[in-house]
Amino acid sequence: MEITINHKNVNKEQVQQDAVPVFKVNNLNLWYGQDHALKDIKFDIPEKQVTAIIGPSGCGKSTFIKTLNRMVEMVPIVRMSGEINYRGRNIFDSKYGVEELRTQVGMVFQKPNPFPKSIYENIAYGPKIHGIKNKKVLDEVVEKSLRGAAIWDEVKDRLHENAFGLSGGQQQRLCIARCLAIEPDVILMDEPTSALDPISTLKVEELVQELKKEYSIVIVTHNMQQAARISDRTAFFLNGEVIEFTDTSTLFSNPSDKRTEDYITGRFG
C-alpha cells in the first residue's frame, strides 16, 4: 500500500516541545485469562493533539483505548498490572470513581449508537444526569454540542425527531455531540469512521481536526491514510506491544523499526 503523507500543520519539534501529557501510561500489562493482550505499554498521550493507534487486527488497539476509561474492566476475565496516570492521578486508585473518570474521558464507538430517543434527548441525557434541569440551560448545551460536532445546521429543525431517522454519518456526529455535552477533557474514538461512507468519513475527519483545538483525542484506526491525515502522533501496536510511538510524519516517512516499515508499506497486516 502506498502511503501519501499530508505534511500538515504541526512540525516535529513543535509536537515534542509543546506536549503536556494528559495520560502517562507506565508498564501496562493486560491479560484476558491466559492471553497476554497488552505487554509493558509505556507512553504519554499529549494534550490537545490527535494520537492515532494503528496496527493489525488483534494487536490490542481496542483493548488499549478501553483501558483509558476503564471500560475494559467490564470483561470479567481481565487482569491488569502497571499504571495509568490521568492528569497526575492513577486511574486504578480505589478513590478514583469510574463515573468521575468517564466524565473527563468520553468515548465514541465504531458503530454509531444513539439512544432510541429524540435528537434533543440524546444530547440532554448526560447533562440531566449531571443535575442540569433548567430548560434554557439544557437548550444551550444541546445547541452548543451539536454545533461543536458540526451537525447543528442539519438537525436544528428536527430536534424532537427520533435519532434513528438520521443517516449513519449524522448519527456518528450526534454521538460525538453527545460526548461533547458532558464537557470531557479527552475523547477516545474506536474506529469512528469504519462504518461510514467516504463523505461522512471526511466530515468526521474534519471535525477531529477542529476538536483538537479544545480536546485531547485518541483514535484507533485501521486506515493508515486516515492516521497520516489527521493525527499528530501515531503509536504502532503489534502483538500487544508498542513497537514505535512518534510524531506521525516521522512514523510514516522514516520509521525507526523494520516492523513498522513492513506494516506501513503493506508487507503484512
Ligand SMILES: Nc1ncnc2c1ncn2[C@@H]1O[C@H](COP(=O)(O)OP(=O)(O)OP(=O)(O)O)[C@@H](O)[C@H]1O
Ligand atoms: N472480551 C475479550 N475476551 C477475551 N479476549 C479478548 C477480548 N477482547 C479482545 N480479546 C483478545 O485480545 C487481543 C486484542 O484484541 P483487540 O480487540 O484489542 O485488538 P484490535 O487490535 O483492536 O483488533 P481489531 O483491529 O480486529 O479490532 C486479541 O487476541 C483478542 O482475541
